[in-house]
Ligand code: KIV
């Protein structure tokens with residue numbers, strides 16, 4: 001795959017992800033996550049917002065000085081003191097980046113910034129020029145880009161590129177975009193900006209559940225950096241989920257014609273680690289990394305998977321580091337999966353006994369929400385296997401002796 005088809009993964013779990021209400025990581029926890037992200041080969045780690053707090057500054061500095069491989073980015077508003085703090089925090093990085101941003105939509109400029117478009121344009125020029133005087137690698141983001149006037153946006157991006165920004169990011173800050181429209185918008189802005197040397201990036205929020213779809217539509221339109229977070233963590237409804245973007249590009253490479261450099265076998269482990277450390281559980285039905293992502297309960301599906309996994313699985317669990325496909329026994333399960341489970345448990349039952357056991361099992365499923373393997377084993381032992389000799393394990397005698405010194409047990 002050529003460089004022009006490579007999509008860079010910009011992970012912002014430690015910055016936008018940590019902005020999710022209820023998440024607060026200390027610098028050691030952030031470092032542990034950053035080390036795993038580096039092992040997974042993400043291209044850029046946005047380690048934090050150095051001017052936001054002394055803790056954030058210290059975390060970015062620690063990550064910049066320790067984590068090798070990816071670019072380490074620090075976020076900064078266009079203010080000089082923010083840019084200085086970001087530059088200082090990433091100073092020791094093997095590859096450091098300042099990511100500076102200002103809003104460009106009419107509503108943000110008028111009500112939040114209280115600035116005219118001309119003032120915003122001037123602010124961009126000054127900020128990018130100053131950032132470039134401190135580091136080589138500068139990214140500029142137009143906050144609320146998707147709700148900005150495309151002609152003004154192109155003017156702002158041209159100014160940023162001409163002052164030395166090499167990555168230009170179009171955020172859908174409020175998750176308002178829809179894929180077809182956003183793809184066309186990104187393409188129009190790229191064309192109107194007309195700066196072929198830059199890397200185009202997108203940063204999509206998930207307020208309407210379309211962050212991943214919007215990010216992928218942008219890739220089709222020419223974006224070659226996607227900003228995302230592990231488990232889709234982030235402000236409000238979160239950001240585009242890293243694992244979904246990466247597996248979307250990989251699984252549908254036939255459609256997007258692009259790839260990332262990620263070691264996807266690390267996705268499951270990183271997702272679990274981030275979930276544990278943030279205290280945000282991964283929903284069972286979450287795409288790619290949910291515990292049900294490779295679980296099949298319906299009999300028809302289970303039969304299909306037993307014949308050929310690809311009948312109902314479009315990804316291999318091992319490709320994302322998942323423990324493997326699971327056939328979950330429940331009231332929708334069929335005989336094929338039931339027989340397989342019973343055999344895996346070590347029972348050898350006749351067809352007649354299997355039918356009998358399955359009927360009992362379904363009655364149990366109606367009474368009990370979760371039927372475990374232990375329930376099934378107990379049911380087979382007590383209700384199906386009448387004759388002792390056909391039991392899998394029979395306890396004939398046992399002897400337990402305790403006293404001074406070693407105790408002994410004989411089974
Ligand atoms: O959502 C957003 O616009 C951001 C920017 C700082 C890139 O997080």
Ligand code: ZN
Nearest residue numbers: 016173203235
């Ligand atoms: Zn954001």
